[in-house]
Amino acid sequence: MTVPVLTSPDQVASTPLRVLICDEMNPGDLHHEGFEIDYEGNLPREETLRRLPEYDALITRSRTKVDRELLAAAGERLRVIGRGGVGVDNIDLEACSRRGILVLNAPESNNVSAAELAIMHLLAAARGLTRSDRKTRAGEWDRKFLGVELKDKTLGIVGLGRIGSIVADRAQGLRLKVVAFDPYVPENKFERLGVERAASLDELLTQVDFLTVHTPLTGETQGMIGTRELALLRPGSIVVNAARGGIVEEAALVEALKSGHLFGAGVDVFVEEPPTPDHPFLGAPNLGITAHLGANTFEAQERVGAEIVGRVLAALHGDVSRGAVNAPALDARTLELLGGHLDLGEKLGRILAQLLPGAHDLEVTFRGEFAADPAPIVTAALVGYLSGSTDERPNMINARALAKERGLNLAVREEQDSPDYQTEVVVKVTGGAQGEKQRTRTVGGTVFGRSPRLTRLRDYRVELAPEGFILIASNQDRPGAVAKLSNLLGTWGINIAGMALGRAQKGGQALFTLTLDDGLTPEQLQAIRDLDVIDSAFLVRV
Numbered sequence: 001m002t003v004p005v006l007t008s009p010d011q012v013a014s015t016p017l018r019v020l021i022c023d024e025m026n027p028g029d030l031h032h033e034g035f036e037i038d039y040e041g042n043l044p045r046e047e048t049l050r051r052l053p054e055y056d057a058l059i060t061r062s063r064t065k066v067d068r069e070l071l072a073a074a075g076e077r078l079r080v081i082g083r084g085g086v087g088v089d090n091i092d093l094e095a096c097s098r099r100g101i102l103v104l105n106a107p108e109s110n111n112v113s114a115a116e117l118a119i120m121h122l123l124a125a126a127r128g129l130t131r132s133d134r135k136t137r138a139g140e141w142d143r144k145f146l147g148v149e150l151k152d153k154t155l156g157i158v159g160l161g162r163i164g165s166i167v168a169d170r171a172q173g174l175r176l177k178v179v180a181f182d183p184y185v186p187e188n189k190f191e192r193l194g195v196e197r198a199a200s201l202d203e204l205l206t207q208v209d210f211l212t213v214h215t216p217l218t219g220e221t222q223g224m225i226g227t228r229e230l231a232l233l234r235p236g237s238i239v240v241n242a243a244r245g246g247i248v249e250e251a252a253l254v255e256a257l258k259s260g261h262l263f264g265a266g267v268d269v270f271v272e273e274p275p276t277p278d279h280p281f282l283g284a285p286n287l288g289i290t291a292h293l294g295a296n297t298f299e300a301q302e303r304v305g306a307e308i309v310g311r312v313l314a315a316l317h318g319d320v321s322r323g324a325v326n327a328p329a330l331d332a333r334t335l336e337l338l339g340g341h342l343d344l345g346e347k348l349g350r351i352l353a354q355l356l357p358g359a360h361d362l363e364v365t366f367r368g369e370f371a372a373d374p375a376p377i378v379t380a381a382l383v384g385y386l387s388g389s390t391d392e393r394p395n396m397i398n399a400r401a402l403a404k405e406r407g408l409n410l411a412v413r414e415e416q417d418s419p420d421y422q423t424e425v426v427v428k429v430t431g432g433a434q435g436e437k438q439r440t441r442t443v444g445g446t447v448f449g450r451s452p453r454l455t456r457l458r459d460y461r462v463e464l465a466p467e468g469f470i471l472i473a474s475n476q477d478r479p480g481a482v483a484k485l486s487n488l489l490g491t492w493g494i495n496i497a498g499m500a501l502g503r504a505q506k507g508g509q510a511l512f513t514l515t516l517d518d519g520l521t522p523e524q525l526q527a528i529r530d531l532d533v534i535d536s537a538f539l540v541r542v
């Protein structure tokens with residue numbers, strides 16, 4: 001896809017576009033016609049800030065924090081930031097988007113190296129490598145230490161993305177059984193990799209001997225392995241974190257090692273990098289530490305350099321089809337005509353991601369006449385459906401490619417008639433293992449003015465503004481259910497912003513949806529489920 005907003009061809013011809021690489025990598029050949037590329041390795045931050053106003057693009061690794069301070073120092077010229085690697089948690093994406101700066105990453109290049117490092121940490125912890133190394137250097141010849149074999153044990157992987165999948169493959173070569181938890185990938189990927197699927201994180205933790213995490217650092221994954229989760233692991237387990245500091249809580253990990261509950265652990269990443277000299281990891285027993293070296297191989301850095309430089313130069317010429325993390329992509333006219341519907345599509349996708357993640361089919365039905373080609377609404381629905389589960393923030397540019405990568409099949413149907421509304425968009429997802437019962441979830445909506453409205457939830461008709469939190473509850477259509485539920489919410493001081501009722505037939509199953517200003521705690525949701533008038537209750541965040 002070509003987005004002709006980044007630079008005009010005339011501009012390219014007359015003045016070289018300037019690119020600064022401020023972190024260490026192998027940038028390959030720096031001579032490209034029309035560009036001036038300065039490679040500075042480990043440029044001190046104050047130098048980066050000072051020089052940045054003279055550049056059109058900046059290329060970093062995880063060392064450089066691209067925050068508001070850096071963006072303010074950059075001024076107006078900077079238009080593209082390239083992250084030579086996968087994780088973009090060092091980049092303030094929102095601030096970049098607001099300033100119209102395109103962020104790209106290079107997610108294909110270092111995953112083998114990162115996966116191999118995770119396997120190394122597993123082996124090192126299993127055999128007490130760091131302990132034995134330290135003792136031998138200190139003059140102690142300790143041959144009493146007994147390690148554990150990997151063969152016939154079970155490895156648990158959290159996050160079966162690019163790196164998690166390679167770890168699974170290598171682990172199988174070591175004759176480990178592999179189980180993974182990743183609610184966002186479809187069943188067929190598990191089947192293809194020969195990996196057993198755990199239905200929940202807890203289910204994974206209780207059945208493995210070794211655990212390794214390979215998710216991005218997100219609101220959901222930060223601290224996802226804490227004291228409670230570590231306690232669910234079998235005594236004598238091993239934990240590896242070569243993804244991001246804090247996915248496994250640091251203090252909890254140290255405690256579990258000190259108490260002897262864990263046999264050992266390996267970490268490549270810290271919450272603060274570099275760690276302070278008094279960091280508790282440094283004194284923890286049988287903990288192997290590397291200095292965020294997952295991507296540090298000759299091969300990976302050669303590939304990373306070529307991939308990110310190529311992508312950044314292409315983007316400066318207007319081609320943002322590869323590696324875009326935050327790109328806004330539609331022209332102003334389409335946005336004007338479809339604006340409300342794009343917002344609707346994304347919200348429908350986001351609701352479905354919570355009702356049925358990891359689907360293998362997504363079908364969009366358009367009813368009625370749309371002011372412009374409605375195809376971008378499908379992309380918007382994908383953005384919503386895929387968001388929150390990957391570092392490559394799904395956006396209007398990359399969502400279709402990401403869906404394809406994940407094995408999510410798309411179907412679009414158009415119906416001229418829209419009996420109830422001028423236009424209606426209905427999105428249906430289907431998921432489930434091959435040969436097993438397939439589950440589907442459907443949501444639909446329309447646009448009033450420019451504001452999205454939900455019109456359909458599963459088989460029920462509703463009319464509701466999709467905002468904040470939506471509590472979806474079902475019951476046998478009996479009097480008193482709504483009153484009991486709203487009383488309970490009232491006692492917690494939770495305000496109901498909107499309500500819609502629907503039922504399949506009189507006296508049959510009824511569905512009511514409430515929009516709430518605030519979320520609910522797991523205990524509050526359970527209390528609602530425990531009401532005798534409620535059959536099921538579910539909370540989604542829009």
Ligand SMILES: NC(=O)C1=CN([C@@H]2O[C@H](COP(=O)(O)OP(=O)(O)OC[C@H]3O[C@@H](n4cnc5c(N)ncnc54)[C@H](O)[C@@H]3O)[C@@H](O)[C@H]2O)C=CC1
Nearest residue numbers: 087114159160161162163184215216242243294295389390
């Ligand atoms: N130590 C190092 O030097 C390196 C570390 N990394 C880290 O590894 C991470 C993973 O990289 P890739 O595999 O390339 O990314 P990816 O996007 O291909 O895979 C991430 C997987 O995590 C899953 N996931 C997201 N949230 C989850 C949750 N709450 N529970 C379970 N699964 C969840 C996603 O569905 C996805 O399948 C990166 O985000 C980066 O932070 C990456 C490269 C090198």
Ligand SMILES: O=C(O)C(=O)COP(=O)(O)O
Nearest residue numbers: 061062063085086087295
């Ligand atoms: O690609 C990633 O996410 C990594 O963690 C590698 O980071 P680095 O490029 O080594 O600073």
